[in-house]
Amino acid sequence: MKKIFTAVLIFILLGLGIVAYIYYPRLNLITGFAAKNQCSCVFEANRDPGTVASQDNGFDPVDLAEYEIDYEKRSASATVFGLKKRTAQFNPGLGCTLLPEGSDKNDLPEASPERVQTPVAAPYPYGHESPQDTVFAEVDTAQLEIALENAFLEEHKTRAVVVLYKDHLIAERYAPGFSEETKLLGWSMTKSITSAVLGVLEKQGEIDLEQDHLFPEWEEDERAQITINDLLHMNSGLAWEEDYTKISDVTNMLFLAEDMSEVQLYKPLVGEPGSIWNYSSGISNLLSGFIRDQFNSYQEYLDFWYKELIDKIGMHSMTLETDLAGNYVGSSYSWATARDWAKFGLLYLSEGNWNGEQIINKDWIDYTVKPVEGSNGEYGAHFWLNAGGLYPDVPRDLFSANGFQGQHVFIIPSKDLVVVRLGLVEHPDFNINTFLREVIKAVDSFSE
Template identity: 75%
Template sequence: MKKIFPVILVLFFLGFGVVAYIYYPRLNLITGFAAKNMCSCVYEAGRTAQSVVSQDNDFSPVNLAEYEINPEARSASSRVFGLKKRTAMYNPGLGCVLLPEDAGRDDLPEAKPRRQQPFSSLAYPYGNAEPVDTVFPEVNYQQLELALENAFFGENKTRAVVVLYKDRLLAEKYAPGFDEGTKFLGWSMTKSITSAVLGVLARQGRISLSDDVLFPEWAADERAKITLNHLLHMSSGLKWEEDYTKISDVTKMLFLADDMSEVQLHKELLGQPGSIWNYSSGTTNLLSAYIRNQFNSHQEYFDFWYAQLIDKIGMYSMTLETDMAGHYVGSSYSWANARDWAKFGLLYLNNGNWNAEQILSQEWIDYTTRPVAGSDGLYGGHFWLNAGKIYPDVPKDLFSANGFQGQHVFIIPSRDLVVVRFGLAEHPEFDLNVFLKQILEAVE
């Protein structure tokens, strides 16, 4: 036994060394993701830490993380192998933000968005009252209920489904532990929120899709030719790597950068603007900085997103999170309950009109849903499209806001439908074509 013990000890340290060698370069990213997601789920969404560990953060290599929750400081910290501690801190009104080393609460953005949230006695979705109980003769309710049950079956990992039809709540279902008040992270659905804010600015005549020389840093080189249209179409030609499985531009931006708009801003051109379609979260955070530049103060920037869009359509549960520089992380970090996300889809279903008020122009909706060259019919103005029939059994006019791990707001104009789905499994693991087809078959 005495001879075996040293061998076991050597093997243990060799194994630890191999694991450390593989993961050490990524520890900043692993602990950054773990701490940020834990902080937001606990303090923004009101979840328990244990539910986050066992569900949201239970995937490799994030499941290597260990946590410290500090309710008094409203922070969450994470380590892996006792190394690379990262801390995220909750800033009321602005959500959670990853702190740089040696930073604290005094370093967080001070301004807060001023919310206007008057109570409306109108029934949901246009107001705060209970939804109207409507029976549509063309709807097979038994079949619809089965479609929703199938979405939650087995390993589908669905958490919420909301279906709006003809401006009414047709159906909704939640997994145990979640309900109509639970906030969900939209991930890249936030990109579509950013696009909508730009649409509001365009309708107000403050910006134009043809605007160029968007940033002073670009004025003296070929990047001056990049237009707002190019950024919205993800066709700027700027270098960018969107790979979440390794150290890449997007992971460094989300988990290492204090000012996330700076990362894409300083990238070089790989091709002429308009010639390359390349999905880039950095581009959307650059757009967030562009929006900031349209205002004289940070307070005006903070308020505009809510006053002119989010609160105007009653998405009162929504919180946009910022980076350390105080820019909304327009690529990834927005929280709202499923019913409020459905309101966002309804705004687009009704061509930018919200209860008789035109918030986005018809031209902006048309622009949003027009396929970008080089995207194979998959992408428009910061929305995903079915023009290329990625969902073969679903109408081609479907367009959607999509997010990591299977977050979706689907808009189907030809069928007068908005379908919202939140979960932890994405297509094709969770078959969206079958999911949508079954709902559509129930609403003939």
């Protein structure tokens, strides 16, 4: 019996040793991701922590995390086997911020955005009243129902779908536990929000796409020649590794850095600006820092995103989260309801015009959807494109805001469509081509 016990103990210790060898270098990232997502889902989206742990954080290796929720302090902590405790703290108006080791909530920014959220007495999407019960003769409602049914098959893990056609809501569905009031994380769809804010600044004459000499830190070398256009197109020539499976530039930035806008700032050139397309979340946070530099005060920076864009188009549910330095995490952290995400798509479908007011220049929208050389027709100015035919059964004029785990705001001008899909599974496991083909078939019923 003693020999058996000893053998079992050795086996357990060996197993723990293997796990430690594999995961210990990444524990900071695992517990950082787990704590941040748990905090935001619970305190920003008002969701049940158990469901968040099993669903949102229920994938390898994040599913190793164990949690502590402090409702009084409004914080969430995570550990793995009791190791590498990381804590995220909720800060009203700014969402949850992951605290670096050794920090506490006293380090959080004290300011918060001042928002004007006056309800508009009009039907959704332009107002805050119930959508009009509109019937379009050309819309095949039975086919639309098929598209929704397929989107919500259990294996697809879809949480929300909203379809706007000719400025009207024609379809909407939510998974159990979610509703039109549920805020959902956009992940990299936030990059498109950042692009839109720059579009507003461009319309107001505050910036120019070919503007260079963007940061004092670049004045002494060739980085001074990098333009806003280069940054928006992700072809700055700066070094960057976007790999979420290991310790890399992007994981270090999101889960270790106090000031995310600085991580890309100090990277060297590895190619000529404008010549190499390299997707970088660091670029988006660098642009957030650039936007901050355009204002005389931190409060103006916080307010501008909402005053001139988000609240102006009635996305009142949206929250942009900040890093410890107070920068909006322009690469990844924005929360909004599916209906409000659809409003963002409608702004772009309407060529920057919101119900009669030009928020962003039409020329900026045209620029946004022009493919970047080297992206195979798949990328524009912080938006994804179908110009290269990635989705063969979908019009080539489709462009979209995309995020991790299958967050999408699809804009299809030729079909007068905005389609929002939010979930936990991305293409090809959730087949975007099939989903959009079925939706388009529903509004193309007369062409059959």
